[in-house]
Amino acid sequence: MKWGIVFASTGFPDPxxxxxxxxxxxxxxxxxxxxxxxxxxxKSPDATPYRxxxxxxxxxxxxRGGIPDPLIWFAYVAAHxxxxxxGTGVLILPEHQPVVLAKSVATLNxxxxxxxxxxxxVGELPEEYQAVGMNFGDRGRRMDExxxxLRLLWREDTASxxxxxVRFDEVECRPWPVRRSVPLLIGGASDAAIRRAATRGDGYFPFVFPGQDPLVELPRLLGRVRAETALAGRDPDKMEFTAGGARTAEEAKVYADFGVHRLTVAIRSRSVADMRDEVARLGDELVAPTVEL
Structure with a gap:
């Protein structure tokens, strides 16, 4: 089992x-x-509710200090x-100009x-799309394209x-990412997200909404992705699944049985000193005992 720390940038946004x-x-x-x-x-009183x-x-x-741009925050900590x-969890792809994003992502990779x-x-807040000047209604179709x-610009020496x-003709977009690709994990729980993961994703990051039971929802979502991946003629065993919800080694075993490859956990500490203690403890209690799962 691989372990990640989720909401890392919003929990500790300062340098x-x-x-x-x-x-x-x-x-x-x-x-x-x-x-x-x-x-x-x-911030409007009648803003779309955040689910x-x-x-x-x-x-x-x-x-704790806003929501830092994840790519810039990652670049800063990667140097140390x-x-x-x-991993972005998740980047709202249709809010970006894709060629510019391809360059930024490849450079950081x-x-x-x-x-x-x-x-x-794809996100679900029309106010955010309006603020960045992108159309909300066609976000799913743009996401697929x-x-x-992105993959073409990373893979081909000269891409069209x-x-x-999106349109470009005989262009080069360098530097290229390592291995000429960046793993794409599709996030969400909608029918469209499941289809997109099955047909285009390297992995899947399901979203279990507050109030839902992850022990019920997670195996249902992963089962659907596996089935649709096979129907699309792709190998479900090559799909990497990332999920949250476990905070003990015993719970991690349950998620491993579901087919989860990576678990994410949130850090609850607020001070740097307490965070160091918590991260070290979770390393001993979660990471080390589950290496073989």
Whole structure:
């Protein structure tokens, strides 16, 4: 079992605490840090409810200092680590210009020695799309096309693409990422997210909403992704599954039986000193005992 620390950038957004978290995680044997993306937080009283919290508010997500840009936060802490990997959980792909994003992601992957993974989703806040000047209604169709365009720019020495939303002809986009690709993990729980994971994803990062039982929802979602991956003519055994919800080695065994390859855990400490103690303890209690799962 691989272990990651989720909401790393929002829990420790400041320079010194970010480095401290990353180095403590690497020393404790964690495989990765995960960071969300939201460019803005809607503050209007009638804003679209955020379904990641029980009260519909995003305030808890950014209460320690906002929501840093995950790629820039990763670049900063990558320079102070050697083995730790980094994953977006999730980057809202249709809010980005895909060719520009391909360059940013490839540059960070290249400079970090291939340690970047990209968890991606479509998001569900129209206010955020409006703020960045992107269309909300066609975000799913653009997501599919953006994935194809990103992979082409990373894979081909000279790339051409003629889609409904993305067009370029005989271009080079360097530096290329290590291994000429960046792992793409599809996040979400909708029918479209499951289809997208099955047809285009290297992995799947399911979203279990507050109030849902992960021991019920998770095996259901993973089973659907496996089935649809096979129907798409792809090998379900090559799909990497990442999930949260376990905080003991015994619970990790249950998730491993579901087919989960990576578990994420949130750090509850607020101070750097307490965080170091908590990360070290979780390394002893979670990471070390589950290496063989």
């Amino acid at each position: 010194d605490s970010a480095i401290a978290l990353a180095q403590a995680a690497e020393h404790a044997g964690f495989e990765s840090l995960w960071a969300p993306e939201h460019v803005i937080m809607p 990641g919290s029980t009260d519909g508010s995003m305030a808890r997500l950014g209460r 680590t050697t083995r730790l990997r980094f 290249h400079l970090s020695g291939g340690r970047l993974m990209l968890g991606i989703g 953006y994935i194809d365009a 693409f003629d889609g409904d939303y």
